[in-house]
Amino acid sequence: YLRIDYRTRRGLELLESYEGREDLSLFGTINRTLTGMGRRLLKFRITHPFLREEDILRVQEGVEELTKNRELLREIRTCLEKMPDLERLASRISGNLATPRDFSLLRKALLSLKELREVLKDARSSIIVELLNQMVDLEELYLELERVLVEDPPIYLKEGGLIKDGVNPQLDELRSIKAKGETLLREYEEKLRKETGIQSLKVGYNRVLGYYIEVTKPNLRYVPSYFKRRQTLSNAERFTTEELQRLEEKILSADSRIKELEYELFLALKEKVLQSIDKVYKNAQIVAEIDYLQGLAQIAIEGGWVKPKLSKEKVLYIEEGRHPVIESFCKDFVPNSTYMDEKQLVHIITGPNMAGKSSYIRQVGILVLLAHMGSFLPCKSAEIGLTSSIHGRIGSGDILALGISTFMNEMMEVSAILNSADERSLIILDEVGRGTSTYDGIALSKAIVEYIAKNIKARTLVATHYLELTHLEEELPTVKNYHMAVSKGDEGINFLYTLKRGRAEGSFGIYVAKRAGLPEEVIQRSQEILASFDKQVPILEKVYQESEKLEWEKAFRELQEFLEGIDIAQTTPLQALLLLAEIKEKVKERSGTIC
Incomplete structure (x- = not known):
């Protein structure tokens, strides 16, 4: 897989945002899967993109077919919408944690699987055809579940009501006895009402007393002598008779034997399922792959994404690329292009706060990652040079429990990058060196960029406020300067969010502070101090x-x-x-x- 360490995952907000929100992450934005299996596979592929070109191309081919064959995509989605989580069901059954309802869900999943196999026969891409051929036929298991298990079984195994009529002759006979006994019970209740003249008399049942005759207190004077008192309530009394006890024994013995027999038949059914559980797992994995492909196709259609071209050269050409997460929340998102090759491997990106530097470098990292997942990209066109790893130094903080300061943590991250990146890596550095004094920060940042350009020679994006780093363009041929453009007006500056060649004129930090609502007195004083610094620095x-x-x-x-x-x-x-x-x-x- 393409290597992405934990800090880079956090910095690029792949699975969740810094606030812990899944909906603001890359996963939350592109997730169009319809099953639990597909959802888990998508998460895995986001953090473990393909490394080999042939793996990426296979997925691309499948996604491309589904984007062009909308009817096939619609039919696949219809099947998957009805598909229970086959993988989790198999896990619960093999772990002896499944309820009868889980087996009912398995039957439903196998039916959906059967329908999916029929739909996939129309596919032509090699990856979908291969997945279809790998599917194991579970028709026999489905028919057995359909023959034995009732449509809506209870949650608990020993409650009874699990097995259909006609499955076992002995079970059918016992059910007939029980049904006749209950009929006799209703007839006996009617007979007692006529004998005693008590129309409110009723025969009931609970687990403590069994079957009983309940008579309200106003009617107690009509109770015959052969009634045996069992229980006294606040407004009624309960009785039994020898005939009722004989009926109870007949009904309950049949009911008890029914539950025992149903339990035995269910265990036999479970054993047959366990014999095929490996096949169920195999099919679950294939369904996850299909769900993954259709999810990528669905988001590509919704967003108008295009298939990127892969290259063995160390290039990165993205025309009018867009950040998928920001674009989903921002209607007026401004796209930006990226052009990197052997002659311009390192881009120094300057510009004001809030101008879009960090968003842009994250965007490039995410588009490279998506390309290695086999996904289409939110851009006009793209050629992505195969990448071995993505390294990001984006955002940082202290680790109080370990006594590590913010700057120390930042330097540890940079150290990890410099010691593990290679020439096929993509490196993203956001504001390196800002956690210490200005001169130390400039010196460190400059030395880091020089080391990457001379020794590692990886494609690198560096967002910084240190304009001193832009002098490296004159010293190193592979370093190029870019900046996020702004326009100046009477009321200040306007952010254009557009990447342009050359260095920025300044950081405009005070203007950003003013927009944030700092008191006017603070803004004016900061401008005075800044003017004095400008005189002192030379x-x-x-x-x-x-x-x-x-x-x-x-x-x-x-x-x-x-x-x-x-x-x-x-x-x-x-x-x-x-x-x-x-x-x-x-x-x-x-x-x-x-x-």
Whole structure:
């Protein structure tokens, strides 16, 4: 699979947003699956996209067929809408946790599976044809469930009412006895009413007393002597008779035997299901694959997505790409294009806060991920160079329990990226170095980008406020500058959310703070402080440069004095080698101190 670590998953908000909301994640946005199996597979594929080109192309072919054959897609979705979670049912049955209703759901799933097999016979793409051929015929199991199990069985196994009539002759006979006994019971109740003249008399049943005769208190004077008192209530009394006891024994013995026999027949049915459980699992996995394909086709049709071209070259060409999650919530989403190849591997993206830098670099990462899932992309056209891994340093925070500060956590993430990325990776860096002082942040950011450009040579997107990083374009041929455009007006700036070549004019942080509602007094004071900084920075830079020059001069004098103190005439070859090693160490030590 294409490698995506946990932090990158979090940063790209693949399965849930930072607030823990699934609906604001990539999964929540693109999920068009209709079964629990397909839903779980989609989650897995989002975090484990395909690595090999042949795997991606197979999925693309299946998705493309379904986007073109809308009738086939509609029929597949109709079948899947009725499909219970076959995988979970198989798990419950094999784990001895299933209720009779689970077996009824299994029967329904097998019927839907049968219908799905018929629908898939019209497919032509290799992946769907292959999946159809791998499906195991479970018609015999379905017919057995249909023959034995009632349409709507109870939840509990030992309640009875599980097995259909005609399945077992002994069971049918016992049911007939029970039915006749209940008929005799109703006839006996009517007979007692006529004998006693008590029209409100009734024969009832509960688990404690069994069958009983209930007479209300006003009618107690009409009760015959052969009635035996069983229970006294607030407004009635309950009795029994020898004849009622004989009827009760006949009915209850039949009922008890019925439940025992039904339980035995159900266990036999369960055993037959368990013998085919591996086949059920196999079919469940195939249904998940079909659901995954139709889900990708459905979102592609809804969003007007296009099939990307795959390339073995280290390229990334996306024309008018869109972020699928943001687009689903923003009607006026502004698309942006991406052009990366061997000549422009690293993009430094500057621009104001709120201008869309972070959204853009996340967008590129998500589109590359979607392409490796075999999905179509929300763009006008795309050519995606095969990628080995996606690394993101997006957002960060401290880990209080481990005593790790925000900046330390950020540096650990960057360290993991630099030590594991390769030239086929996609690296996304958002505001690296902002957790420390400005000069340290600039120095670290610049060194990190230089290392990636010179050593790793991976496609890299760097969003930053440090305009000093834009000078790297002049030093490194594979580094290119881009910025998020803004327009200036009388009332301030307007964000255009459009990516353009070149560097930004500034960060406009104070303007963003004003839009956020900070008091006017704070805004005015910050503008005054900023103006004073603009005057001081050149002076500070000059002082720094002069102090650096003095350090070099001091180091040179020390080295000169050391060399002058050596008596060449009295120095043996071995001593000369030792002195040379000492000189080298001193130069190395001084160079490190000054740098």
